[in-house]
Amino acid sequence: MRLCRYDDDKLGLVDNGKVRDVSAALAVIPPARYPFPHGDQLIANLDAVKAAIAGLADDGARKALREVKLLSPVANPGKLVAAPVNYKAHVEEAAADVATFTANHILKIHEAGFFLKGTSSLIGVGQPIEIIHPARRTDHEIELAVIIGKPGRRIAAKDALSHVAGYAIGLDITIRGPEERSLRKSLDTYSVLGPWIVTADEVGDPAGLDLALDVDGQSRQRANTRDLIIDVPGLIEFASSYYTLHPGDVLYTGTPEGVGPIRPGERVTASITRVGDIQVDVVAG
Numbered sequence: 001m002r003l004c005r006y007d008d009d010k011l012g013l014v015d016n017g018k019v020r021d022v023s024a025a026l027a028v029i030p031p032a033r034y035p036f037p038h039g040d041q042l043i044a045n046l047d048a049v050k051a052a053i054a055g056l057a058d059d060g061a062r063k064a065l066r067e068v069k070l071l072s073p074v075a076n077p078g079k080l081v082a083a084p085v086n087y088k089a090h091v092e093e094a095a096a097d098v099a100t101f102t103a104n105h106i107l108k109i110h111e112a113g114f115f116l117k118g119t120s121s122l123i124g125v126g127q128p129i130e131i132i133h134p135a136r137r138t139d140h141e142i143e144l145a146v147i148i149g150k151p152g153r154r155i156a157a158k159d160a161l162s163h164v165a166g167y168a169i170g171l172d173i174t175i176r177g178p179e180e181r182s183l184r185k186s187l188d189t190y191s192v193l194g195p196w197i198v199t200a201d202e203v204g205d206p207a208g209l210d211l212a213l214d215v216d217g218q219s220r221q222r223a224n225t226r227d228l229i230i231d232v233p234g235l236i237e238f239a240s241s242y243y244t245l246h247p248g249d250v251l252y253t254g255t256p257e258g259v260g261p262i263r264p265g266e267r268v269t270a271s272i273t274r275v276g277d278i279q280v281d282v283v284a285g
């Protein structure tokens with residue numbers, strides 16, 4: 001099942017290039033009172049929402065995907081957990097360019113651990129990336145994004161995939177420079193998620209997915225998740241050994257080689273096998 005959030009916060013079921021409005025299924029989410037529970041309440045109640053969608057009457061109305069504005073499929077993540085360099089070829093790329101990448105960047109993921117991106121940086125693919133500091137180098141990073149469905153801490157790798165609600169394409173947009181990653185990667189619009197969430201059952205094993213990213217039609221990043229230094233179950237085990245993962249937390253799994261700058265006026269296109277493809281415009285902020 002491919003679920004999107006679109007236009008004025010509608011819930012959409014995506015099929016064959018079209019979107020069906022299934023917002024009525026959101027009624028099964030229990031009303032929350034302050035203090036609100038941790039996590040995104042759509043993702044926390046995803047099984048009930050999916051059952052409600054199956055029970056909705058279908059009047060046949062659809063909108064073409066190109067006619068809707070796609071928002072982040074997760075509206076209210078508690079945290080955006082991100083893996084630093086997690087592909088061997090990207091470690092080598094960073095180590096070879098000391099002018100752009102700091103020493104901290106070249107640490108292996110086992111040593112560097114994770115960083116967090118501000119949730120206020122999150123956008124969907126129908127919204128542009130805004131270059132707020134045009135004098136700084138801003139790079140694209142395509143990553144498989146994992147959306148946590150079931151809460152847990154100290155999750156064993158062998159159980160990890162049962163905690164996954166689904167997957168999306170993530171762009172971890174980044175200013176290069178000496179500041180902490182949490183600053184350089186948390187500018188407004190610098191965390192892209194979309195085009196929708198593909199439920200975990202449709203993706204199956206997240207190892208072996210092709211990733212591709214182009215800028216204005218020029219090939220930049222080509223990789224496969226089989227080349228992750230720490231794979232998806234391992235990342236969930238690692239992250240949850242430090243903090244509880246809540247429904248709707250998004251795990252950016254790290255980018256492969258081929259990162260490079262983006263500028264206002266350019267268009268980023270990207271795809272991941274069995275997840276989808278996206279187009280995102282870059283504009284002056």
Ligand code: MN
Nearest residue numbers: 141172254255
């Ligand atoms: Mn990254």
